[in-house]
Amino acid sequence: MRAFSTIAVLLTAALSVFATPLAERQTPASVAVVLSQLSSSVTPLANQLLYATPENATSENLTPIIGGISTSVTGAVSSLNLLVGQPTTVIMASVDGTTQLAATDISSILSEIVNLIFTSLSAVLAVVDATILTLITSLVSELGTLVFSLLSVVLSLVVGLLAPLLVLLAPVLSIISSLGLTSLLGDLLGGLLGGIL
Numbered sequence: 001m002r003a004f005s006t007i008a009v010l011l012t013a014a015l016s017v018f019a020t021p022l023a024e025r026q027t028p029a030s031v032a033v034v035l036s037q038l039s040s041s042v043t044p045l046a047n048q049l050l051y052a053t054p055e056n057a058t059s060e061n062l063t064p065i066i067g068g069i070s071t072s073v074t075g076a077v078s079s080l081n082l083l084v085g086q087p088t089t090v091i092m093a094s095v096d097g098t099t100q101l102a103a104t105d106i107s108s109i110l111s112e113i114v115n116l117i118f119t120s121l122s123a124v125l126a127v128v129d130a131t132i133l134t135l136i137t138s139l140v141s142e143l144g145t146l147v148f149s150l151l152s153v154v155l156s157l158v159v160g161l162l163a164p165l166l167v168l169l170a171p172v173l174s175i176i177s178s179l180g181l182t183s184l185l186g187d188l189l190g191g192l193l194g195g196i197l
């Protein structure tokens with residue numbers, strides 16, 4: 001009797017998994033979930049760049065670190081693209097799914113990641129040896145470009161993000177400009193402002 005009821009419970013549980021509506025199973029991760037995961041994967045890598053010394057800022061050390069950050073950002077952009085066309089409740093769901101976030105919440109998570117990436121890139125460029133500067137600079141601008149795709153997709157998903165985001169990104173604008181990425185920023189903002197005007 002007991003064994004039967006156990007099996008019945010297990011079967012019910014198994015069937016309810018299959019019975020979950022397709023739409024529910026396929027609900028993509030919210031912006032907050034994707035950005036939190038991105039932050040966890042990027043932070044330890046970026047910290048290695050941030051605290052790099054002339055001794056350990058070698059191309060052997062730096063290439064996989066910058067590559068790892070690039071891979072994470074690319075993955076986040078793909079996940080965020082799945083949110084295009086989803087209802088606001090899905091896009092703006094908090095990490096635990098219980099509440100809805102505001103654009104200002106997203107701007108703080110996003111700017112923390114973007115600021116950390118640009119600050120760490122600037123820090124590492126300041127210590128690398130002249131012999132690998134060209135190599136590292138090209139990895140850095142590739143990553144910078146990816147970060148702009150990240151900004152662009154989040155801006156397209158979250159209404160009202162631009163104003164709070166710009167305030168929070170202000171501290172790294174000079175870094176973006178010293179990395180030679182100002183034109184990308186101009187394209188991004190030009191596209192957005194063009195869309196508004």
Ligand SMILES: *[C@@H]1O[C@H](CO)[C@@H](O)[C@H](O)[C@H]1NC(C)=O
Pocket residue numbers: 047048049051052053056057061062065
């Ligand atoms: C370089 O060494 C510093 C100090 O030990 C460390 O914090 C940093 O993560 C290291 N960075 C790299 C790229 O190995």
